Amino acid sequence: MTLTRDAVLAAMKDITDPVSGSDIVAAGLVRALSVEGGAVRFVLEIDPAKADTYGPVRDSCEAAVKALDGAGPVSVVLTGHSAPKPPPDLKAQKAKPQGPQSVPGIDRIVAIASGKGGVGKSTVSANLACALAAEGRRVGLLDADVYGPSQPRMLGVSGRPASPDGKTILPLRNFGVTMMSIGLMTNEREAVVWRGPMLMGALQQMMNQVQWGALDVLIVDLPPGTGDVAMTLAQKFTLDGAIVVSTPQDVALLDARKGIDMFAKLGTPIHGLIENMSTHVCSNCGHEEHIFGHGGVAREADAMGVPLLAEIPLHLDIRTAADGGAPIVVSKPDSAQARAFRDLARQLVGAGQA
Ligand SMILES: Nc1ncnc2c1ncn2[C@@H]1O[C@H](COP(=O)(O)OP(=O)(O)OP(=O)(O)O)[C@@H](O)[C@H]1O
Numbered sequence: 100m101t102l103t104r105d106a107v108l109a110a111m112k113d114i115t116d117p118v119s120g121s122d123i124v125a126a127g128l129v130r131a132l133s134v135e136g137g138a139v140r141f142v143l144e145i146d147p148a149k150a151d152t153y154g155p156v157r158d159s160c161e162a163a164v165k166a167l168d169g170a171g172p173v174s175v176v177l178t179g180h181s182a183p184k185p186p187p188d189l190k191a192q193k194a195k196p197q198g199p200q201s202v203p204g205i206d207r208i209v210a211i212a213s214g215k216g217g218v219g220k221s222t223v224s225a226n227l228a229c230a231l232a233a234e235g236r237r238v239g240l241l242d243a244d245v246y247g248p249s250q251p252r253m254l255g256v257s258g259r260p261a262s263p264d265g266k267t268i269l270p271l272r273n274f275g276v277t278m279m280s281i282g283l284m285t286n287e288r289e290a291v292v293w294r295g296p297m298l299m300g301a302l303q304q305m306m307n308q309v310q311w312g313a314l315d316v317l318i319v320d321l322p323p324g325t326g327d328v329a330m331t332l333a334q335k336f337t338l339d340g341a342i343v344v345s346t347p348q349d350v351a352l353l354d355a356r357k358g359i360d361m362f363a364k365l366g367t368p369i370h371g372l373i374e375n376m377s378t379h380v381c382s383n384c385g386h387e388e389h390i391f392g393h394g395g396v397a398r399e400a401d402a403m404g405v406p407l408l409a410e411i412p413l414h415l416d417i418r419t420a421a422d423g424g425a426p427i428v429v430s431k432p433d434s435a436q437a438r439a440f441r442d443l444a445r446q447l448v449g450a451g452q453a
Pocket residue numbers: 213215216217218219220221222223244247249322323375376377411412413414415417418419421422
């Protein structure tokens with residue numbers, strides 16, 4: 100049975116908001132609900148001062164949704180709706196000027212965004228970073244997906260980053276890419292309350308306290324959608340450009356358009372669109388088919404006057420490589436699939452964008 104948003108919301112109707120006394124759905128706590136296949140993600144927007152009270156509520160939500168027919172992985176994150184007094188560890192934030200800043204040592208910052216989750220933004224980011232490294236570029240990859248960090252797995256790194264002096268953070272490194280993930284700063288099983296100031300503090304820490312070294316380009320893998328992280332990043336740091344990843348489906352394109360609009364409003368140049376899961380090539384017989392349609396992203400790019408940077412095929416090897424901790428660009432560098440990413444990297448380098 101296909102799981103629907105309505106079924107998810109109905110399942111939580113019996114869970115009471117301990118503050119207002121009404122159910123959590125009616126109290127308006129459930130935000131950013133996304134149901135894709137069986138995977139369910141949403142945030143509970145709460146008063147950060149009451150984070151402890153809401154821990155059990157979060158657990159009840161997770162249990163109620165998991166019990167539904169067709170439910171797969173369920174992720175519920177607590178997030179704060181009011182800005183409390185900044186905690187004392189945000190001194191760095193106060194000292195910084197207000198406008199977008201560049202980061203010393205980092206020549207370019209390029210954000211990889213998507214309107215919709217699951218379109219392959221992290222896969223594209225990992226492969227692009229590795230392909231740029233193979234071109235001899237000094238590349239950093241910041242996994243800023245606070246809701247589902249995936250770069251440590253994709254780049255095959257584990258362990259927590261060290262901070263020998265308590266001030267600087269030593270990033271991880273593999274395949275020539277220097278990598279850091281906001282997700283590595285939190286305990287995996289801990290519900291994180293990403294309050295606005297905390298998010299800003301975390302991003303600033305990632306940019307300024309991680310020892311990136313000298314980089315030609317820092318790729319930032321954003322969370323899906325047009326949320327706080329993308330906006331904070333664009334407002335606080337000088338972004339050289341954004342790349343928006345979409346599948347050819349109308350629904351993904353609709354969201355991709357929102358992403359492009361957001362960057363346009365924030366004054367971030369759009370380097371272009373990438374169509375992911377474009378053509379499917381059967382790994383047995385080589386037959387090509389267009390599972391999600393084809394050419395939709397090219398038409399959209401044309402209509403919006405932004406370049407179509409690449410069409411990445413939907414191929415089993417891309418998924419198994421990413422899941423196995425060595426992106427296709429590294430594990431099968433001569434395959435047609437890897438070539439799509441390598442051409443993309445060369446194109447960006449040629450244009451002075453990476
Ligand atoms: N071109 C492709 N061919 C085959 N599998 C792909 C391709 N691109 C991505 N995938 C697979 O699709 C799944 C989702 O990809 P990924 O995690 O990169 O998406 P995302 O947009 O970053 O998702 P989210 O931001 O919601 O976490 C992964 O299992 C990945 O391996």
